[in-house]
Amino acid sequence: MTDIEGAILDLDGTVYRGDALIPGVEAAIAALRERDVDVLFFSNKAIERPAAYREKLAGLGVPVDDDRIVTSATVTAAYLREHHPGESVFLVGEAPLAEELSEAGVPVGPPAEAAVVVASMDRTFDYEVLTDAMVALEDADAFYATNPDRTCPVEGGEIPDAAGMIGAIEGVTGRELDRVLGKPSSVAVETAMDRLGVAPERCLMVGDRLETDVLMGNRAGMRTALVLSGVTDAEDLREARTAPGRTDETPSPDHVIDSLADVLSVL
Structure with a gap:
């Protein structure tokens, strides 16, 4: 045994x-x-909701209950709800992460209102988002990341993960992450x-x-x-x-x- x-x-x-x-x-x-x-x-990864992972696993022949799937997004949402209740978050991330935060009652808002900045994998990350993150971090009290992964494995190779966004933001602001949550x-x-x-x-x-x-x-x-x-x-x-x-x-x-x-x- x-x-x-x-x-x-x-x-x-x-x-x-x-x-x-x-x-x-x-x-x-x-x-x-x-x-x-x-x-x-x-x-x-914070680019899918737990339900999407459940459906993917089921489609691959691995059935799983909803409460047996955790992501860095669900961890981040729960942490922000507990430690930053009601505080506006500027998010560098994709729609599923924003939805996770919203369902947890975490407000996501513009950079000028941000008390917290959260960085995550974002396949639409660009110069405008980077500039917004700079603005947000001028007054934000906390800077978190969902995960520190440099790359994400896919069929045929790897693609950039959250570390690319984190590195860009840290590089232009000179401010390091307060903590990783995933x-x-x-x-x-x-x-x-x-x-x-x-x-x-x-x-x-x-x-x-x-x-x-x-x-x-x-x-x-x-x-x-x-x-x-x-x-x-x-x-x-x-x-x-x-x-x-x-x-x-x-x-x-x-x-x-x-x-x-x-x-x-x-x-």
Whole structure:
């Protein structure tokens, strides 16, 4: 019997890549559930609502309940509602994130009224948006990001993620983020643990990114498994393990597997 009672699974690069399910994943998830491991899907992307992820997973043969999907957008909305109630947010992000904030009662407004600036992946990001972000940060009290990911894996390669927007805004304003709210933050950990209702040491974190998935698991005391089916390959891992200046904050997976299809081997 395994001591693992819950599993947090990243989506892009771990469960699927683009619109294609990674081979063997459907059976692996079914096997986890058969062993009474509660599965939570956690995407750091904020460009889709949880319902869209549920529909996508169902279409790929992986049924999931609504409350077993978390995104950096849902974490961000809940955090702003609790810590910045009624404060206007200037958002660099796409419509699904704006909808998530609106449903949580978080007002999204123009840059001149912003008390908070939130940066996220935005495929329409341009000079005008960058200028608006500069204006917003002149008086805003807080500067957050949904996620720190540099790229997003898609079929055939990768595309820029939120780090591009964050870097541009930090570069022109000279102001650094106050915090990231999605993986690998403590806010993300708390959200996931609340959903699963298990202790971190009885949870397995599976993902394809060292600096988000694995680091979150390391910080929380979870068991971690890095999959090589997404943005991190064997050479990336070797370089990370041999890089100078390693600290306690350097991500270090407990297990490395080719893909989620092999997850039972680490239980």
